[in-house]
Amino acid sequence: MFLPIGQVKKTGLSCHLKWFEQHEILPLYKAGQFPNALCARFIPERPDVLAVAAYDGSKIIGMAGASADTPIMWQIGIDVEKNYRGRGVGTYLVTLLKNEIINRGKLPFYGTSLSNLHSWNIAINSGFIPAWLEVETVEQENYYPCN
Template identity: 55%
Template sequence: MSFNPGKKEIEEKIKNQLAVEFNCSPQDFDKTENIITTEHQHPDRRKFSDKPFFLQMATLGKNTVISADESIHPWLTNWVKGKQGIWLFEQHNYFELETELRKHGYKMALTHHMFVPEAKLIDVKTDLKIKWLEQNDITPFYGNENFPNAICDKFKPERPDVLAVVAMDGDKSMGMAGCSADTPELWQIGIDVLPEYRGRGIAKSLVTLLRNETFRRGAIPYYGTSLANLPSWKTALDCGFKPFWVEAESQPDENTEFTK
């Protein structure tokens, strides 16, 4: 079941998914003013947490949409006033948000820079010995410290690892790219290459192969990395992905006495 959607279709599906998770409309991400909504744990969300985030925020490059507990709405309304949405993720504004969150027993977690694929398959020419792993084949790799980004630390039925591709050096794994079905339509790709095999183009080959196969299986591959992980950014760009949105969420602050 090959799937080769156009650029507009991919972007609309992403916006629809974010709207589900941020309790807003897809059109809210195209506005100039910042949007504040009440947190809501929709059953069709990407299930990264078993309870609603106290605060989460996302931008597609125009405004920022913030979904948060109502107790912090008055402060947020004042905080975003007069600010362009993209600058809310900058350190000086982040510091203000972090300071306020700690009063409620929370702090900010990582900032996720998210990539979507260009709307076509990519030819892959490689001499690597490749091994494909279906969902059941991935199970023996759980707990393997060499692949913390390619697969989850354990089987997670709410967003299962469904497919992986491994580059082999004889009987040894040089690197692995894997994807989790964060939703039935959106599969997130992660990649790990062992240190002694880096610099050989293995990441580019594996991610591109997995990207293409995800399309062939009827899903949209997407890719996330952190702000300063430039090698990961380069891999995404080399494999036909482009930056599309940035998101971040809060997490409990273990150094405070109160967490809702």
């Protein structure tokens, strides 16, 4: 997990943007194309509360969303369409969203897996630093690696 080191300047990327408040996010669940930016459905315990999308014409090419995991900590997720990756869209959207969350008096944080180096780079380039790790294990029956 990553915590912000403060606000950073916006990147030089320029594209049409649209902001979505909590009540405007509900229709986006039907599309299901933003599994990292938004939850799969409305979850009252950690609702999606804010999102920003980048457009190429009328097509959404990337979306960053924030879920209120606690009353003061909002987690950021990002999705960028495959053909638009590597162009700075993810970093741009995460930076915008992080800065807006800070402006609203909340603490943004960014979570990703240890193996997702591209996501790590987005976090770092958006002004986050690694703060803690989460580890999960799954018990497997009849697993004996030392036989």
